[in-house]
Amino acid sequence: MRVLITGGYGFIGSFVAERFYQEGCEITIIDNLSTGNRSNVEFKHHSYALSIEDKKCEEVFKSNRFDVVVHLAAQVSVATSVENPRADTKSNVLGLTNMLSLSEKYGVKKFIMASSAAVYGSNDRIPLGEDEICDPLSPYGMSKWVGELYCDKWQKMYGLETLCFRFSNVYGPRQRDDGEGGVVSIFLGRILSNKELTLFGDGNQTRDFIYVGDVADAIYRASYSALTGVYNLSSSTESSINELVGHLQNLAGSVKTTYKDPRPGDIYRSKLDNSKIRHDLDWAPRYSLQDGLVKTIEWMRNERTETSHSVEKKKKETSLFVKGLKAALPYVENFILFAIVAWLSSAVVLTQNEFVDFKLFYIIVMGIIYGNRQAILSVALSIGLYTYELLGNGRELISLLYDTDFFFRIAIYLFVGLVVGYTVERKSSRLLAKQRQLEAMEEKHAFLSEVYNETRQVKEELQQQILNSGDSFGKIYSVTKRLESLEPEQIFTSTVSVVESIMRTEAVSIYTVNRYGSYLRLVAKSGGDQLDAPKSMKVEDYPYIQNLLENKEMFINKKLEGGLPLLVAPVMSNGNVLAVIALHQIQFENFNLYHHNLFKVTVELISTALSRALMFVEATMNQRYIEGTSALKPEVFKEILNSKAKASQKHGVKYVLLTPSVSDREQRELSEITQIISRSLRETDYIGLGDNGEILVLLANSSREDANFVLQRFNQNGIKMNFVDEGLQHVG
Known part of the structure; x- marks a missing residue:
C-alpha cells in the first residue's frame, strides 16, 4: 500500500509514518519543515520539502498514485491563528483543498484528516459526542471545522472516501516543549530544566490526554476499514492538571508549582466520547496516562538536553555576526579606497600633476563594484575631499560659491556617480532577476529530477518484484x-x-x-x-x-x-x-x-x-454426444478419462470404470441402456463409448467400495455392471 503523509516529520506524523512502515507500506512524506524535523523519521521513505498548498505537490501525486493520504500538515497554534488568521486559513483550508483535489484527481482510495476537539468550543456537556453542536472559539477551531465540511462535500460530490478524526490532547515523545507544544511536553521541558510550573487557575481543570502511539494505531487501522465521516479520537478519560503534576512528581521527582489567575477563554473541563470509534473500528487506547508519561520522560531525557540548546544558540549568534559583517563589508572597502585616494591626491599635489583626478576613478570603481548606494557615498566623500583640498590651498569658503570650476567639478562627480551607479544597478537588477529565474528553474528541475529518479527507482523495484516474487502477476x-x-x-x-x-x-x-x-x-x-x-x-x-x-x-x-x-x-x-x-x-x-x-x-x-x-x-454439444443418447463419443470420453488418470497419478484422486454385462448390451438399444444408466449417476459421472465401441461408465472420485452402492442401484434398475480392471488401458 502506498501512503502519503503530510506533516510526516512532525510529532504525530512521524509516529503515523512509523506505524504504516512497520506494516510494509511504502511511505511518502510532504512537509515544509516549519515545525517538523527530518531526524524524526529514520527509515527508508520518499521525502518532499513542500508546503501543502504548493502547486508542485501535483507532481508528487502524479508520480506515486497513492492508495491512502493521511493529512496531518497544518498550522496548529491557536495563538497564531488569532494573530494571523490569514496564515491559518492558507495552511488549514487552502492546503487541505489542494490535497483533496489532488487525491480525487489521482484516484486515492481513502483520505484521512486530522481535526481537533477545538471545533466544539466551550461546551459543558461532558463527554462530548460527535453529534454535539460545533461552536469553535478560535480561527484554528473554525478552520478545522471548515476542513471537515470540505471532506464531507468531496465524498458526496466525487466519491472520495474521507475520514476526519477529532483529536483530544495528544502527547508523547518528539513533541515540542515550547509554546507550540502541549501541556505535557511544556511541563516536562520545564521540569528537566529545573524550572517551576505555572498553573493557571486552581489546577482542577481537566483534559482528555491520549498517547500518540494510540493515535497512530487508530489511523492505520482506519486506513483499510470502511469508516467514513467524523470520529472522536481520545482516551475518553478526564485527568485534571493537578493529577498530571502528581504523575510527573512520581516519575521525575519534586516539582515546584505556582498558581495564577485563570486565562480568559480557557476551557475548564474537556472529555471526548470515543464509544463510536471503539464500536465501529473495534479499537481501544492501550496506554494509560502514566504509561505514556514514562515513555515521554525517557525520550526527553535522552534528546532534550541543555547542550543541544546552547549549541543552537551559539550557531544563531555566529550566523548573526557573519550576516552583519557581510553587510558592513562594502562600507569598509569604500572607506579604505577613499583613504588611498586621499593619500594619492596629496601626493599628486606635491608633484604638481594636477591633470590626474583619482577621485573620479574612485567614484567609477565604487559604482562598478557596488552600484548606486556606494557610488553616491563615494561622490559625497570626493566632494568633501575636493573642498578640503581647495581650502587647504588658501581659498575662502565664500569664494567657492562663486567659482564655476568648483561647481563644474562637483557636477562631473555627481553625473559620473549617478550614471555609473544607475547603469550598474540596473544591470545588477537584471542579473539578479535572471539569477532568481535560473534558481527557480534549477529548483524545479531538481525537484522534477528527484521525482523522476524516485519514480524510476520504484519502477525498477516493481520489475524486480515481478521477476522474483512467487505470487507476482x-x-x-x-x-x-x-x-x-x-x-x-x-x-x-x-x-x-x-x-x-x-x-x-x-x-x-x-x-x-x-x-x-x-x-x-x-x-x-x-x-x-x-x-x-x-x-x-x-x-x-x-x-x-x-x-x-x-x-x-x-x-x-x-x-x-x-x-x-x-x-x-x-x-x-x-x-x-x-x-x-x-x-x-x-x-x-x-x-x-x-x-x-x-x-x-x-x-x-x-x-x-x-x-x-x-x-x-x-x-459443440451435438459433436460431443452420440445422437439420441447421453453417451459421449469415444474421442471425448477418452480425453476425460485421460484427465482422471493424470489426477489419480498426481493427486491420488480415485476413479472407477464400469461396463454393462454382455447380455444387457445385446438385449437393449444404446439409447435405452444409456438412459437407464444416467438415472443412477451423479452430476460428476460420465457415460461414453470406448475405443472398441463398448459402453463405459466413469465414476469420478470413487473407490471400489463406493462403487458397490452404485452397482446396487444399477441392479435395481435391471442392469448388471462389471468393473473394468484395466481402466488405464483405455488411456491414450
Whole structure:
C-alpha cells in the first residue's frame, strides 16, 4: 500500500509514518519543515520539502498514485491563528483543498484528516459526542471545522472516501516543549530544566490526554476499514492538571508549582466520547496516562538536553555576526579606497600633476563594484575631499560659491556617480532577476529530477518484484496458462496444481454444485489421502456454504474454527456458482489480507477459464454426444478419462470404470441402456463409448467400495455392471 503523509516529520506524523512502515507500506512524506524535523523519521521513505498548498505537490501525486493520504500538515497554534488568521486559513483550508483535489484527481482510495476537539468550543456537556453542536472559539477551531465540511462535500460530490478524526490532547515523545507544544511536553521541558510550573487557575481543570502511539494505531487501522465521516479520537478519560503534576512528581521527582489567575477563554473541563470509534473500528487506547508519561520522560531525557540548546544558540549568534559583517563589508572597502585616494591626491599635489583626478576613478570603481548606494557615498566623500583640498590651498569658503570650476567639478562627480551607479544597478537588477529565474528553474528541475529518479527507482523495484516474487502477476500468468483447456474436467484437475503453486499449500479441494444448489460433489483434491475432504456435502448442513452460495462472496475463517476450511471462494459463470474451491491449510503468516486478495484473483482467473470451456461445450454439444443418447463419443470420453488418470497419478484422486454385462448390451438399444444408466449417476459421472465401441461408465472420485452402492442401484434398475480392471488401458 502506498501512503502519503503530510506533516510526516512532525510529532504525530512521524509516529503515523512509523506505524504504516512497520506494516510494509511504502511511505511518502510532504512537509515544509516549519515545525517538523527530518531526524524524526529514520527509515527508508520518499521525502518532499513542500508546503501543502504548493502547486508542485501535483507532481508528487502524479508520480506515486497513492492508495491512502493521511493529512496531518497544518498550522496548529491557536495563538497564531488569532494573530494571523490569514496564515491559518492558507495552511488549514487552502492546503487541505489542494490535497483533496489532488487525491480525487489521482484516484486515492481513502483520505484521512486530522481535526481537533477545538471545533466544539466551550461546551459543558461532558463527554462530548460527535453529534454535539460545533461552536469553535478560535480561527484554528473554525478552520478545522471548515476542513471537515470540505471532506464531507468531496465524498458526496466525487466519491472520495474521507475520514476526519477529532483529536483530544495528544502527547508523547518528539513533541515540542515550547509554546507550540502541549501541556505535557511544556511541563516536562520545564521540569528537566529545573524550572517551576505555572498553573493557571486552581489546577482542577481537566483534559482528555491520549498517547500518540494510540493515535497512530487508530489511523492505520482506519486506513483499510470502511469508516467514513467524523470520529472522536481520545482516551475518553478526564485527568485534571493537578493529577498530571502528581504523575510527573512520581516519575521525575519534586516539582515546584505556582498558581495564577485563570486565562480568559480557557476551557475548564474537556472529555471526548470515543464509544463510536471503539464500536465501529473495534479499537481501544492501550496506554494509560502514566504509561505514556514514562515513555515521554525517557525520550526527553535522552534528546532534550541543555547542550543541544546552547549549541543552537551559539550557531544563531555566529550566523548573526557573519550576516552583519557581510553587510558592513562594502562600507569598509569604500572607506579604505577613499583613504588611498586621499593619500594619492596629496601626493599628486606635491608633484604638481594636477591633470590626474583619482577621485573620479574612485567614484567609477565604487559604482562598478557596488552600484548606486556606494557610488553616491563615494561622490559625497570626493566632494568633501575636493573642498578640503581647495581650502587647504588658501581659498575662502565664500569664494567657492562663486567659482564655476568648483561647481563644474562637483557636477562631473555627481553625473559620473549617478550614471555609473544607475547603469550598474540596473544591470545588477537584471542579473539578479535572471539569477532568481535560473534558481527557480534549477529548483524545479531538481525537484522534477528527484521525482523522476524516485519514480524510476520504484519502477525498477516493481520489475524486480515481478521477476522474483512467487505470487507476482508474471508468475500467476505463467501458472494459470495450465488452465488453457476447453475441457471442464481438465480445468478442474489443473486448478488443484494452480492453487497449490500460487498459494503455497498442499491442501486444496474443489467441489461442483448440483443444478439445485443443494449438494456439493468433490471433483478434485490435493494431498492424496492426507487431506480428508468429504466426497459430498449437503448444503443445508454447512451454514458457511449456504451464505457463500447466496451472497456469492468468499468465505474467510477469521475465527480459525476447527473443521472448516480457511478460505473458500465461488467459481462463477454467467452469475451462477458452478463450483467452490476450498483452501484447508496455509502458513499462518500468509493468512492475511494480501493473500486473501491473491486467492480471490486466482479463483476469478479460474472462473474465466471454466466459463470459456463451458461455452465451448454448449456450442459443440451435438459433436460431443452420440445422437439420441447421453453417451459421449469415444474421442471425448477418452480425453476425460485421460484427465482422471493424470489426477489419480498426481493427486491420488480415485476413479472407477464400469461396463454393462454382455447380455444387457445385446438385449437393449444404446439409447435405452444409456438412459437407464444416467438415472443412477451423479452430476460428476460420465457415460461414453470406448475405443472398441463398448459402453463405459466413469465414476469420478470413487473407490471400489463406493462403487458397490452404485452397482446396487444399477441392479435395481435391471442392469448388471462389471468393473473394468484395466481402466488405464483405455488411456491414450
